[in-house]
Amino acid sequence: MEPTIYLFFNGNCLEAMTHYAETLGGEITDVFKNGDAPPGEDRMPGSDDLVMNMAMKLGSATIMASDAPGQWYSKPQGFSVSLSPSSIAEFDRIFQALSKDAESISMAPGETFWAERFTTFKDRFGTPWMLNYAGSKAS
Template sequence: MEPTIYLFFKGNCLEAMTHYAEILGGEIKDVFRNADVPDPQYRIPGSDDMVMNMAMSLGDTLVLASDNTDDMYQKPRGFYVSIAPTSREEFDRLHTALAREAESIEMPPEETFWAERFAMFTDKYGTPWMLNYEGGKAQGGSPA
């Protein structure tokens, strides 16, 4: 059994997931909008463009996502999506792309005792990210 990441967005799910697919080399698999609901009684009025569910493959991982209405949306908290780039160049590329217009920077890119480069931030879509490039400090694990 493997966990699946399921992200929620406040009306910009398709934009955010397409952005992530481009940056991370993922592939958008399915997009199911509110307008696609076969029984109109289950549609959210006035939100036909909202994403009810979508899937992106990222290597062997499936990332799912959907939009929420203003009254249902809650900012993500208590977790980070953690990525372990395999090179310093890849770390820098990912950080530049994902942290552009970041909502907040919890920890800017810097060396730590466990990694050559580590950063924590919340991107412009509200997704919290952790990037961890161990480099020469790889010793069988990291806190991320």
């Protein structure tokens, strides 16, 4: 069994997940929009362009997502999507792309006792991230 990350967005799911796929080298495998569903109870309230469900393959993991319109949406809290880039250069590239116009950067990139470089931030879509490059401090 392998866990799947499922993210919710406030109307910008397709934009966010496309950005993540381009930045992280993922592949969007499925996108189902509100307009694809038959009329009636199976549709979300709102535009036909809202994403009901989508999936991105990232390595051996799958990240799934959807829009959560209006009263269904709440800001993410209590978790972070954690990535371990393979080099400082890759860390810096990912950080630059994901933190552009960030909602907040709670810990700027820097060295810690466990990692050569670490950071935590919320991107412009509200997704909380942790990047960790252990480097020579890996156990």
